[in-house]
Amino acid sequence: MPRPAPAPLRLRLALAAACLAAALPAGAALTWETREQRFQLSAEQAEARTVFGFTNTGRRPIAITGVHSGCNCTTATPTKPTYAPGERGEIVVDFRRGNREGEYRQGITVTTDDGASTTLQFVADIEALVRFDTRYVFWTATEERIPKRMHLAFAAGRRAALTGVRSSDPQFHVAFAPVAGADGEFVLTVTPPATATNFAVLTIRYRLGGPGAGAESELSAVARTLPPKDGPQPHAGQPQS
Amino acid sequence: MTRLAHSWFGLLGAATLLALAAFAFDPRARELLRDAPAADEITLAAARDHRGPLLWIDARATADFARDHIPEALPLNPDDWESQIVPVLTRWQPGTRVIVYCDDRACGSSRAVADKLRREYQFDDVAILHGGWAAWQKAVGP
Numbered sequence: 605m606p607r608p609a610p611a612p613l614r615l616r617l618a619l620a621a622a623c624l625a626a627a628l629p630a631g632a633a634l635t636w637e638t639r640e641q642r643f644q645l646s647a648e649q650a651e652a653r654t655v656f657g658f659t660n661t662g663r664r665p666i667a668i669t670g671v672h673s674g675c676n677c678t679t680a681t682p683t684k685p686t687y688a689p690g691e692r693g694e695i696v697v698d699f700r701r702g703n704r705e706g707e708y709r710q711g712i713t714v715t716t717d718d719g720a721s722t723t724l725q726f727v728a729d730i731e732a733l734v735r736f737d738t739r740y741v742f743w744t745a746t747e748e749r750i751p752k753r754m755h756l757a758f759a760a761g762r763r764a765a766l767t768g769v770r771s772s773d774p775q776f777h778v779a780f781a782p783v784a785g786a787d788g789e790f791v792l793t794v795t796p797p798a799t800a801t802n803f804a805v806l807t808i809r810y811r812l813g814g815p816g817a818g819a820e821s822e823l824s825a826v827a828r829t830l831p832p833k834d835g836p837q838p839h840a841g842q843p844q845s
Numbered sequence: 846m847t848r849l850a851h852s853w854f855g856l857l858g859a860a861t862l863l864a865l866a867a868f869a870f871d872p873r874a875r876e877l878l879r880d881a882p883a884a885d886e887i888t889l890a891a892a893r894d895h896r897g898p899l900l901w902i903d904a905r906a907t908a909d910f911a912r913d914h915i916p917e918a919l920p921l922n923p924d925d926w927e928s929q930i931v932p933v934l935t936r937w938q939p940g941t942r943v944i945v946y947c948d949d950r951a952c953g954s955s956r957a958v959a960d961k962l963r964r965e966y967q968f969d970d971v972a973i974l975h976g977g978w979a980a981w982q983k984a985v986g987p
Contacts, residue, residue: 616852616853616856672951673951674947674948674949674951674952675906675947675948675952675953675954676906676924677923677924677954702922702923702924703923703924703926703927704923704957705961706957706960708953708956708957709953709956710951710952710953711950711951711952711953712951713951723951725951736965738965738966738967739965739966740934740965740966740967744939803934803935805931824927824930826930826931826934826966828934830938830939
């Protein structure tokens with residue numbers, strides 16, 4: 605049988621335990637399975653759903669008093685408002701991509717009636733249907749007015765055909781052509797007016813699935829000949845000269 | 846007496862180390878440490894110190910912009926991009942600093958807008974407001 609520790613040592617150990625207990629955080633009653641989720645959306649997917657699971661590891665019921673995402677693109681809802689000790693629950697997150705593409709991060713703040721606040725995060729890897737090297741070509745006031753190009757590429761594996769390009773200002777001439785040997789890639793060549801200072805929205809019409817298949821959709825790009833920095837700034841479709 | 850003092854100091858030191866360890870593992874402490882601006886972010890104070898052309902972009906939902914926004918900001922959010930990009934391009938010229946904001950630190954729309962402006966529109970100076978609209982409101986007051 606072990607001999608009992610001497611009184612001074614017992615006192616020191618008790619005090620150490622008290623210091624440790626005081627140093628530990630009060631302890632969030634909700635224990636989260638993970639605070640970050642990652643998922644992919646293909647170019648055709650408009651929305652995705654993910655869930656954040658948790659358990660009430662406290663000694664009393666916990667109520668979720670608020671869930672805030674800070675973006676209209678995301679709704680986050682608990683499966684129910686209150687959880688008994690030991691009970692598992694979930695925050696269901698619905699994400700709508702809109703025009704987002706690439707890596708998109710969004711935080712969601714969950715508050716509970718014990719005063720705790722937890723920030724969850726999801727990362728959506730969103731495939732872009734179309735990639736431009738640039739959607740905006742411009743010429744400064746001192747720059748030579750030579751044609752500039754825009755290169756666009758549809759997502760891998762998507763057959764697409766450009767059916768037309770229209771400029772809001774006919775002084776900007778636009779031509780397009782497929783890139784030889786590269787499926788789904790096109791080059792737009794934009795020729796600016798020789799002297800006018802103007803702004804044009806280029807509407808690019810395309811059809812997925814190749815010529816004659818599916819409905820037409822539109823993308824936009826912009827071309828502009830910049831005025832001198834201190835000069836009047838024209839609006840789209842309103843020529844200055 | 847010296848031995849007793851050493852044992853108490855040792856005890857205090859151990860308790861302090863345990864307290865620091867508990868702090869380091871506390872998620873609320875990590876939140877505080879994460880408050881430093883990211884590399885592509887700018888604080889409101891630094892933004893106000895900027896001398897030169899400046900363009901504020903509001904990446905929140907259009908309805909939020911309509912309710913209130915930073916003076917002279919333009920709306921540009923991922924959901925209404927096609928209808929909102931033209932006024933932004935009308936206002937921007939090379940050499941203009943663009944600062945994008947959305948609700949707060951947790952909001953990802955400002956980064957999505959900033960990335961798209963750099964990548965597809967060749968904007969050469971784009972930053973994200975650290976703390977977003979919440980930081981502006983805190984500075985301006987009720």
